[in-house]
Amino acid sequence: MTVSLPDSIEGCLSLLRRGDYVGDRSLATTLFLALKMGRPLFLEGEVGVGKTEIAKVLAQVLDRSMVRLQCYEGLDVASAVYEWNYQRQMIEIRLAEAQGVTNRDGLGHDIFSERFLIKRPLLRALESDKRGPQVLLIDELDRSDEPFEAYLLELLGDFQVTIPELGTVRANEPPIVIITSNRTREIHDALKRRCFYFWLDYPEAAREREILAIKAPGVGERLSAQVVAFVHELREADLFKRPGI
Numbered sequence: 001m002t003v004s005l006p007d008s009i010e011g012c013l014s015l016l017r018r019g020d021y022v023g024d025r026s027l028a029t030t031l032f033l034a035l036k037m038g039r040p041l042f043l044e045g046e047v048g049v050g051k052t053e054i055a056k057v058l059a060q061v062l063d064r065s066m067v068r069l070q071c072y073e074g075l076d077v078a079s080a081v082y083e084w085n086y087q088r089q090m091i092e093i094r095l096a097e098a099q100g101v102t103n104r105d106g107l108g109h110d111i112f113s114e115r116f117l118i119k120r121p122l123l124r125a126l127e128s129d130k131r132g133p134q135v136l137l138i139d140e141l142d143r144s145d146e147p148f149e150a151y152l153l154e155l156l157g158d159f160q161v162t163i164p165e166l167g168t169v170r171a172n173e174p175p176i177v178i179i180t181s182n183r184t185r186e187i188h189d190a191l192k193r194r195c196f197y198f199w200l201d202y203p204e205a206a207r208e209r210e211i212l213a214i215k216a217p218g219v220g221e222r223l224s225a226q227v228v229a230f231v232h233e234l235r236e237a238d239l240f241k242r243p244g245i
């Protein structure tokens with residue numbers, strides 16, 4: 001049975017809570033709008049502030065499968081969307097030759113069928129799942145190159161992929177898309193316009209103590225306050241990398 005999406009901002013807040021995620025009302029509002037309107041949620045922020053975790057929590061609490069695409073420099077369609085299995089196609093051709101198959105059209109049709117297709121995360125995310133639309137996490141988009149970003153723009157517009165030899169694959173229901181970025185480079189406005197955007201900042205001390213209480217329940221209040229105060233001081237210091245949560 002499909003777990004339904006929250007129907008209010010409070011519903012989103014409690015959904016995050018059920019996944020042990022401490023979020024504030026502004027995050028819950030943006031999440032609610034993204035889920036309600038079926039648009040991607042674009043999360044930008046410092047390292048270790050809980051961007052990736054939101055996708056994991058959504059998949060867990062809504063009981064959906066999660067498809068994760070980790071971005072990196074040089075990421076291309078073959079690694080992100082689909083690729084033909086050339087080795088298997090070659091074996092199929094050799095076998096057909098050995099069996100004396102002469103129908104070239106039939107063979108061509110055969111080797112470009114789904115059996116020889118390697119589905120990568122973005123294509124898999126468009127497939128129907130009995131538990132409902134999947135959660136698609138496109139993690140650290142700022143690491144990918146601009147041409148890939150342009151490709152994504154098209155995909156996120158109508159949730160379909162065209163495979164020239166096979167046709168167009170369209171999602172019956174759009175997946176729940178979470179995009180994250182550490183802002184090592186600026187993501188194009190055209191992509192941001194298709195999403196609901198939220199900047200995740202370091203939490204205030206009280207919120208960070210709440211997170212600590214959930215993640216490390218055995219820690220006493222005094223120690224928790226000291227740890228949080230120390231980490232907050234470190235974040236003020238002139239460090240190459242500031243500590244996350």
Ligand SMILES: Nc1ncnc2c1ncn2[C@@H]1O[C@H](COP(=O)(O)OP(=O)(O)OP(=O)(O)O)[C@@H](O)[C@H]1O
Binds near residue numbers: 021048051244
């Ligand atoms: N608001 C929160 N509530 C509960 N746990 C949190 C929260 N924010 C962060 N965490 C915890 O902090 C850790 C780091 O979070 P996460 O990996 O999501 O950060 P990130 O923003 O994706 O970092 P990076 O930029 O390095 O990928 C996780 O273990 C997560 O459980």
Ligand SMILES: [Mg+2]
Binds near residue numbers: 051052053139180
């Ligand atoms: Mg992350």
